[in-house]
Every structure is written in C-alpha cells, then in structure tokens.
Amino acid sequence: MTSSTKPVIRIATRESALAMWQAYYVKNKLELAHPELTVVLVPMTTKGDQILDTPLALIGGKALFVKELEVAILEDRADIAVHSMKDVPVEFPEGLMLHTICEREDPRDAFVSNTYQDFASLPNGAVVGTSSLRRQCQIKALRPDLVIKDLRGNVNTRLRKLDEGQYDAIILAAAGLIRLEMPERIKQHLDTDMLLPANGQGAVGIECRTNDPLIQGYLATLEHTETRIRVLTERAMNRALEGGCQVPIGAYATVDGDQVTLKGLVGSLDGSHIITDQVIGATSQGEALGTQLAKQLLAQGADVILKEVYKG
Numbered sequence: 001m002t003s004s005t006k007p008v009i010r011i012a013t014r015e016s017a018l019a020m021w022q023a024y025y026v027k028n029k030l031e032l033a034h035p036e037l038t039v040v041l042v043p044m045t046t047k048g049d050q051i052l053d054t055p056l057a058l059i060g061g062k063a064l065f066v067k068e069l070e071v072a073i074l075e076d077r078a079d080i081a082v083h084s085m086k087d088v089p090v091e092f093p094e095g096l097m098l099h100t101i102c103e104r105e106d107p108r109d110a111f112v113s114n115t116y117q118d119f120a121s122l123p124n125g126a127v128v129g130t131s132s133l134r135r136q137c138q139i140k141a142l143r144p145d146l147v148i149k150d151l152r153g154n155v156n157t158r159l160r161k162l163d164e165g166q167y168d169a170i171i172l173a174a175a176g177l178i179r180l181e182m183p184e185r186i187k188q189h190l191d192t193d194m195l196l197p198a199n200g201q202g203a204v205g206i207e208c209r210t211n212d213p214l215i216q217g218y219l220a221t222l223e224h225t226e227t228r229i230r231v232l233t234e235r236a237m238n239r240a241l242e243g244g245c246q247v248p249i250g251a252y253a254t255v256d257g258d259q260v261t262l263k264g265l266v267g268s269l270d271g272s273h274i275i276t277d278q279v280i281g282a283t284s285q286g287e288a289l290g291t292q293l294a295k296q297l298l299a300q301g302a303d304v305i306l307k308e309v310y311k312g
C-alpha cells in the first residue's frame, strides 16, 4: 500500500491472458467493494513464461510461475499477487502468505478438438496434447492406445497448436476457457470421476505480506469459505504426498453441509497403475482428512509410483 491520500493496491501479475483476467477480476471486485480504493496492475514476465520448450518438471516446476511475483511483493514493488491455486506451491516464502481464496469456477477438465465431438470418439492411436502428468496417467488408463504428446504454453498458445493440426485433441482446464470467454471451445466437460482434477483447479488465490493488516482487511471481502475448505483439503493431500511441481496426482474435494468428501488419485505415467481412494469427514477437519487420504494412498502403493516418477 502506498502512502497517498487515496489508498492504492498494486497487483503483481503474469502477462498471460488468463493471469491478466484473474488480476482484473480481483481488481474489479476490490474496487466494487471499496470505492475509495485504486487498484493497479503490475505485469511481469516469469521464468516459467520464458522457458517454453522444456518440460516443466525439468526446469523447477510451478514455482517458476510465482517466484518473480513474490519477490516483487517482498521488495514492495507490489502488494498482492493473484494466482491460479493449482499453480501455488505448498510452502510460502518467509513474510508472505496465502490470504484469500476466491469462489471456484468449474473445476473440471475440458476436451477440446476440432475434429472429434467427445473423448469416446477418438480413434485408435489418436494424438492427445497435454503436459500434465495427472492428465496423462488418467487418459492412458482409460485409453492405452492414445498417444500423449507434450503441450506447453499458455491457453491461447495451446489452442493455436491444436488449430495448426499438431494434435487430434487437447485437454485443458475448463475454468481457463470459460474465463477467457471461449466456452464454445469445450466439446465435452470431463466428469471429475473420469478425470480427477488437480488440487485447486478453477480457484484463484491471493497472496500478500504476512504483516499487512490493512491490505488483508480489504481482501477479506473476496474470501469464499466453501472454496477455501475444498482447496485446503486438496492441498493438504498433495503436501502429505510431497507432491512438488509436476506430479501424477489428482485431488478433488466437495462440500455438502458440514461434510467434506475428498477423492485422491496417484498414477503411473503409462496409466498401468492407478490408485484411488476417498475420505469423508467434518469440514472443520479438512486438512487432517487430506493428510489421512495421502497416508491411505501411500499404503496402497502410491509411494512406489511416486518414487519411480521422481527418479525419471
């Protein structure tokens, strides 16, 4: 927060269309709730945006998309950062915290193709684009005949690569396509029981300085309690699995009254071994449930699968 007469909040954001959309979403909500506020965007390019030709797992993973934003906040060039919760690492640097979790958009994955109406119509040997190990292992388990081909870049880049004919279909988060006003690109929403989403998928989170009560007071209006319970429950499972950057792990929680149901999945990259399980408990115990489900998955062989993945 700068010391002018009119309070200003600066949002550090990546320059991708989706990141900018999410930053504007937070700006608009803040300005609507607090008319005295001015909210400005501080766009920046991260390492993750620059290195597009190497699989994420080899260059340090998701942290590359948030580090520059965090440094900007710590150096007081910005006050908050808006993230896709899916991309937020489990640990935060000293002095920063995840303060706010906003209402979740559609958490499902989407089937996108210019040729095929749905996943089931894909012919033998069709080429499916994704760089997500989570999507890869589940697709291979459903259809071992399909060929998974790496697909990096932001949402628009991925769509362009599909349109150029490099893939028969690609899988993207529905939330990104909906936010970027391209819902018509979604040929089929993949049910969460068919393709378990990533922890936090579809939710936006806001990071700020730990010792910044003024900013935190403004942010409170964007908080969505049910989304927080769901996302923190999912993240607790990933944390307990030590699911670092790029992992074949799905985690998806739903809330019904004061009960939360968490489904978890760990799979080998070729889809030959998929371990799934679920836990149900009180919403007040979400993070403990996440830890418990991780233990159950590890006991059923997830430990062997993950060791293999990290080795490779």
Ligand SMILES: NCc1[nH]cc(CCC(=O)O)c1CC(=O)O
Pocket (backbone or CB within 6 Å): 084, 085, 086, 087, 155, 171, 172, 173, 174, 175, 176, 200, 201, 202, 203, 204
């Ligand atoms: N990994 C990149 C990323 N981070 C967040 C989204 C989509 C929006 C969201 O999940 O909130 C995407 C694109 C995708 O997975 O298709």
